[in-house]
Amino acid sequence: MKKLFYIIFFYLLLTPFISSSIIESENIIIDSNMTFEESIKGTKAPKSIIDNLMLLDVMYYSTDKKLHKGQIVISKSVEKDISSIFEIAIKEKFIIEKCIPIVKYNWSDNKSMANNNTSSFNYRKVSGSKNLSKHSYGLAIDINPKYNPVVYKNGRISPKGATYDINKNGTLSKKSAIIDAFKKLGWKWGGEFRSFKDYHHFQKISNK
Numbered sequence: 783m784k785k786l787f788y789i790i791f792f793y794l795l796l797t798p799f800i801s802s803s804i805i806e807s808e809n810i811i812i813d814s815n816m817t818f819e820e821s822i823k824g825t826k827a828p829k830s831i832i833d834n835l836m837l838l839d840v841m842y843y844s845t846d847k848k849l850h851k852g853q854i855v856i857s858k859s860v861e862k863d864i865s866s867i868f869e870i871a872i873k874e875k876f877i878i879e880k881c882i883p884i885v886k887y888n889w890s891d892n893k894s895m896a897n898n899n900t901s902s903f904n905y906r907k908v909s910g911s912k913n914l915s916k917h918s919y920g921l922a923i924d925i926n927p928k929y930n931p932v933v934y935k936n937g938r939i940s941p942k943g944a945t946y947d948i949n950k951n952g953t954l955s956k957k958s959a960i961i962d963a964f965k966k967l968g969w970k971w972g973g974e975f976r977s978f979k980d981y982h983h984f985q986k987i988s989n990k
Contacts, residue, residue, distance in 0.1 A: 811844070814853040814882040821855050821883040827905035827918065834858055835903060835920050840868045842878040845952070852881030855903035857920035860986055863967045864902075864923065870963050877952035879926060891917075895927035895941040895982075922985040925960075929953045930973075930981035946981060954981055 818837040825832070836858045844850045856864050871878060881900040887893040894901050903920040907913060916922035929952045931944035939946075948955040954973060955961075961971050968988035972980025 809849070810841070811846075811848055811850045813844075813850050813880050814886075815851075816853055816883060816885075818855075821853065821885055822903075823885055824889065825885070825905050831905065831919060836861060837883070838864060840864070840881055842868060842871055842881060843875050845877055845879050847877075850880070852878075852900070853883055854881050854901065854923070855883050855920060856923070857903075857986075860921060863964075863969070863986070866967070867960060867963055870959055874959050875951075876958075876960060877926075879928075879952065892941065895924065896943075898926055898928040900925045900927075916985040922983060924982045925954065925984070926952045927982040932972075932983075933979045933981070935978060 816837065818835075821837050822832060822835065834857055835855055838854050838856055838861060840852050840854055842850055842852065854864065868878075870876070878900050879898045884891070884894045884899070884901045884904045887897070887899070889904060889906070891904055891906060894904075900923070902917065902923045904915070904917045906915055906918060908915045917924075927941055928944045929946070929950060931946055932940040933946060934940075947953055948957075954971075956973075961973075964971060964984050968986060969984045970987045972983030972985075
């Protein structure tokens with residue numbers, strides 16, 4: 783009887799928190815809800831690469847300051863890395879506007895960047911090169927490209943209309959907790975490239 787009393791007592795004690803959690807989850811805005819098959823539809827990647835990919839559900843605060851759920855296609859080998867980065871973004875309330883598999887943009891990197899979409903896997907070559915990008919293996923991620931554009935030495939910025947303002951939430955700078963976390967996990971930040979600055983880009987370089 784005494785044991786039953788404690789069970790009922792703790793249930794009543796926890797009920798408000800359980801209800802709050804359910805309500806909170808119902809208020810999450812869904813940006814992407816694909817299956818893995820849908821997220822890679824039409825890719826030209828070979829089976830050997832596809833077999834090493836996964837679709838990860840991620841949570842983040844968007845520009846409306848509300849909690850959103852998106853998805854990102856990545857290499858299975860970096861699941862823990864990317865999950866921890868999004869956890870840090872939540873903790874820091876670092877804004878990520880949207881995170882949707884690039885298939886939505888017909889595999890166009892330019893269209894995805896212009897829409898400020900955060901993405902990873904895209905089977906393609908490095909711009910101006912014959913070499914496959916790290917994105918082709920799900921080992922690179924671009925975060926908020928319109929807030930964190932590519933800036934070339936001649937002053938050209940990509941995507942068009944983008945601005946780099948380190949005081950804007952969602953912009954990456956040397957002081958960002960996300961950058962420190964990526965480096966500790968063995969990733970390189972494009973904002974430290976020598977020939978140009980690719981502020982939105984991170985790529986895995988070691989197995990830390």
